[in-house]
Amino acid sequence: MxxxxxxxxxxxxxxxxxxxxxxxxxxxxxxxxxxxxxxxxxxxxxxxxxxxxxxxxxxxxxxxxxxxxxxxxxxxxxxRELRKMVTVVECISCDYRNKREYSYGDYVLKEHGECPVCGKKVVVTEIYPEVVGKK
Ligand SMILES: [Zn+2]
Known part of the structure; x- marks a missing residue:
């Protein structure tokens, strides 16, 4: 149709x-x-x-x-699909990886403070809309 x-x-x-x-x-x-x-x-x-x-x-x-x-x-x-933007940050030297809500100004390869595990640099690696459920 x-x-x-x-x-x-x-x-x-x-x-x-x-x-x-x-x-x-x-x-x-x-x-x-x-x-x-x-x-x-x-x-x-x-x-x-x-x-x-x-x-x-x-x-x-x-x-x-x-x-x-x-x-x-x-x-x-x-x-009916609800989506929200998420930002994934990863440590440049260890396996630390964290996902959080997107905040204005995030971009891929942006530095995001220190790694809580090893203290090295943490950078943004992914930004994408995530399906969080249905209405
Ligand atoms: Zn690390």
């Missing part, structure tokens, strides 16, 4: 809202058709009942498919 993977903006939200609305309307109509089908069968109107049943089942399948696409759209999953 091309429309659903478009980049996030206000128009996209409107498109998604309309899409959801159409899915729900089809779902409601399908349920209505199914109820009418049951009524038709109870009045022994088999031909009318069958066409209503068919329309209802096809509509139900279509609306459920549309809703599943809506739920699985990529934007929704991305928004």
């Amino acid at each position: 091309g429309i659903l993977s478009a980049s996030g903006n206000r128009n996209r939200n409107i498109v998604l809202a309309v899409y959801l609305l159409i899915s729900v309307i089809i779902l409601l109509f399908s349920i209505l058709f199914l109820i009418q089908a049951i009524q038709a069968y109870s009045f022994y109107q088999y031909e009318r009942g069958f066409s209503l049943l068919l329309t209802g089942v096809v509509g139900l399948a279509l609306s459920l498919y549309m809703l599943s696409v809506y739920m699985k759209r990529p934007g929704l999953i991305r928004r």
